[in-house]
Amino acid sequence: MSEPAIRxxxxxxxxxxxFAKALMRVTVKPGKNPVxxxxxxxxxxxxxxxxxxxxxxxxxxxxxxxxxxxxxxxxHAHPLFMSLLLDSSFPFPAIGLVHVGxxxxxxRPIQEREQLDVECRFxxxxxxxxxxxxxxxxxxxxxxxxxWESESTMxxxxxxxxxxxxxxxxxxxATDVVEWSVPDNIGRxxxxxxGDRNPIHLYPLTAKLLGFKxxxxxxxWSKARxxxxxxxxxxxxxxxxxxxxxxxxxxxxxxxxxxxxxxxxIDFRLLGKDGIKPHLHGQIRxxxx
Numbered sequence: 001m002s003e004p005a006i007r008x009x010x011x012x013x014x015x016x017x018x019f020a021k022a023l024m025r026v027t028v029k030p031g032k033n034p035v036x037x038x039x040x041x042x043x044x045x046x047x048x049x050x051x052x053x054x055x056x057x058x059x060x061x062x063x064x065x066x067x068x069x070x071x072x073x074x075x076h077a078h079p080l081f082m083s084l085l086l087d088s089s090f091p092f093p094a095i096g097l098v099h100v101g102x103x104x105x106x107x108r109p110i111q112e113r114e115q116l117d118v119e120c121r122f123x124x125x126x127x128x129x130x131x132x133x134x135x136x137x138x139x140x141x142x143x144x145x146x147x148w149e150s151e152s153t154m155x156x157x158x159x160x161x162x163x164x165x166x167x168x169x170x171x172x173x174a175t176d177v178v179e180w181s182v183p184d185n186i187g188r189x190x191x192x193x194x195g196d197r198n199p200i201h202l203y204p205l206t207a208k209l210l211g212f213k214x215x216x217x218x219x220x221w222s223k224a225r226x227x228x229x230x231x232x233x234x235x236x237x238x239x240x241x242x243x244x245x246x247x248x249x250x251x252x253x254x255x256x257x258x259x260x261x262x263x264x265x266i267d268f269r270l271l272g273k274d275g276i277k278p279h280l281h282g283q284i285r286x287x288x289x
Contacts (some may be wrong), residue, residue: 004040004121012043012079015195021086022094030156034091036134040121041080048112052193059189060221061228067109070234070241071224073116073148074104075194077138080120081152084136092132092156095198095210099219100133101153103242105287107146114142123151131158173275177256178229182217184252190221216248222280226268229257230284233266238287246278255279 053072054064062069085094110116123135133155140148187201196218199206204214223243227234249255254273259266262283270280 004038006040006042006119006121009041009043009080009083012046012076013083015079015082015197018079018082018086019197022082025086026093026095028091028093030091030132034125034132036091036122036125037084037087037089038122039084039087039089040119041083042117042119043076043080044117046076046116046118048114048116050112053112055193059186059193060224062224062231063228067111069224069231070104070106070148070227071220073110073118073138073140074150074220076116076118076140077120077150078194078196080118081136081138084120084122096156098155098157099152099245100155101242101244102150102220102223103153103240104148104150105238105240106148107238107287109236110140110142110147114147117141128155130155132156171276174256174258174269174271175275177258177271177275179273180225180255180257182249182251182253182255184215186217186221186251187215190218194218194220196220212248212250214250217251217253219243219245219280222249222270223282226257226270226280226282230259230266230268234284235265235286238289239265239284240287241282241284243280243282245280247272249279 053068056072056075057064057069060069060071082094084090118138118140120136120138123137125132125134133153136152136154138150139146191197191201200210200212201215201218207215227241256271256273256275257268258271259268265283265285268282269278271278
């Protein structure tokens with residue numbers, strides 16, 4: 001991909017008009033050889049809103065310690081990369097994309113009062129058995145210093161059968177876990193904070209209109225909730241958090257959180273009430289200077 005043309009934005013795009021535009025683009029078809037546009041979006045000198053930060057901490061379970069939760073910069077990135085997904089040159093419809101993974105790297109803790117510059121652009125596009133997979137890259141800096149970056153991996157399903165899977169191995173339920181009750185309104189609460197009011201997260205009826213039996217939790221809420229549980233154990237220096245989203249979490253739900261220490265980090269999982277069905281797998285790793 002050539003060097004992207006970065007659009008400098010004066011304000012964060014409003015999510016409601018973008019959702020209306022997304023509905024108008026649901027019939028977009030990628031063709032046989034789709035190409036991602038070489039574009040990006042940048043928003044500079046973002047001043048943090050204390051009330052919004054407090055609301056985010058509350059809905060995700062983070063404490064107030066003077067620094068931003070590691071997932072919080074995603075709140076500023078999401079409107080920017082939504083604007084990229086709705087560009088007329090983007091080959092896929094925004095509604096129906098599946099968020100399959102997210103990797104965040106924090107180079108140092110971000111203080112609450114720091115002004116942030118956020119830039120989003122497209123990464124690589126690959127053909128997979130299940131469809132087309134692509135990434136959205138985000139970089140956050142302050143005073144010219146890069147402090148945070150992420151890669152969100154998205155999948156556009158093409159309906160292919162894919163490779164034949166081996167018979168599943170018998171899995172023993174996780175036992176050393178913390179149990180959570182996830183309420184049926186967590187999608188509406190997180191949506192109010194994040195601006196992501198995709199119908200699949202809101203109500204049973206709106207989710208059914210898009211093919212789900214009832215509403216599902218946001219993947220990035222699940223990731224944030226797991227990291228809030230691990231907040232006291234997160235590395236003080238540079239580290240990364242890589243998450244693979246597995247099966248959707250239909251809400252309300254009873255889930256089980258499991259963590260295991262490993263060399264240079266922590267592995268964690270968010271499982272169904274049976275302790276087997278995977279919703280999320282994650283890995284925290286320290287980064288050597």
